[in-house]
Amino acid sequence: MTELQRESLRHAMPWLVMAGLLLVWEIACIATGVQEIILPRPSQIFSVMIDRWDVLLRFCLDTLWTTVIGFALAIAGGLVLGLAIGASPFVYSGLYPLLIAFNAIPKVAIVPILMIWLGVGAAPAIITAFVISFFPIVVNVATGLATIEPEMRDVLRSLGATRTEILTKVGIPRAMPYLFASLKVAITLAFIGSVISETVGGNRGIGFLMLSAGARNDAPITFAGLFAIAIMGVLMYALCAMVEKRMTRWAFRGELVT
Numbered sequence: 001m002t003e004l005q006r007e008s009l010r011h012a013m014p015w016l017v018m019a020g021l022l023l024v025w026e027i028a029c030i031a032t033g034v035q036e037i038i039l040p041r042p043s044q045i046f047s048v049m050i051d052r053w054d055v056l057l058r059f060c061l062d063t064l065w066t067t068v069i070g071f072a073l074a075i076a077g078g079l080v081l082g083l084a085i086g087a088s089p090f091v092y093s094g095l096y097p098l099l100i101a102f103n104a105i106p107k108v109a110i111v112p113i114l115m116i117w118l119g120v121g122a123a124p125a126i127i128t129a130f131v132i133s134f135f136p137i138v139v140n141v142a143t144g145l146a147t148i149e150p151e152m153r154d155v156l157r158s159l160g161a162t163r164t165e166i167l168t169k170v171g172i173p174r175a176m177p178y179l180f181a182s183l184k185v186a187i188t189l190a191f192i193g194s195v196i197s198e199t200v201g202g203n204r205g206i207g208f209l210m211l212s213a214g215a216r217n218d219a220p221i222t223f224a225g226l227f228a229i230a231i232m233g234v235l236m237y238a239l240c241a242m243v244e245k246r247m248t249r250w251a252f253r254g255e256l257v258t
Helices: 003-032 042-051 053-087 089-104 111-118 122-146 150-158 163-201 205-215 219-247
Strands: none
Touching: 003 042, 042 053, 042 219, 053 089, 053 122, 053 163, 053 205, 053 219, 089 122, 111 122, 111 163, 122 163, 150 163, 163 205, 163 219, 205 219
């Protein structure tokens, strides 16, 4: 197998695996005769997605923009706090235990509180997407700063570099691969947060659509919603991976694995 064929096969593998899984799903549903209300076939789900694409698109856009806003806020807050924790042992000692305690709280438990404070709408979904994707960014940025070797710090200080210069010229570039690794995880978590909020008490978004469809025993539209969330998650993950490949290529000697 030539290098070009091997590369083409590698890029085709996700599509081949996905097609194989959907084919097994389709055959299993036909062979077992399972009812559509229990487990619809992939062909039925795709048929619903095509027939009702306008409805799905409207609800997907609601979920997408709340997720992106929450994710953007998580990036901004995570960068600031991660830099502070990674740069200062005192901030680390004071805040890191609190972050761990907050992250241990199930995020679905804070959605009713947000509903009481903010009412039903997009705001609880944005905040839920923010809080669920915030922690990985903070931890990875702080870890990236912590990977600066003490010997390198000593050499830079001996050359006259200040604490701020060490942070900006060495620490932040060193943390970039860690940041983008966390973003690829955080964006999928942000979708989870938005959908949780929409399902618990929203009036818009794909989570609300799935909840309404489930109340009507409309399994195909419910699964279509799941497929739509998966597609949006993969696309946003791919976007983060593309930006990572352009901005942190210097950090990898070989091919970047995403």
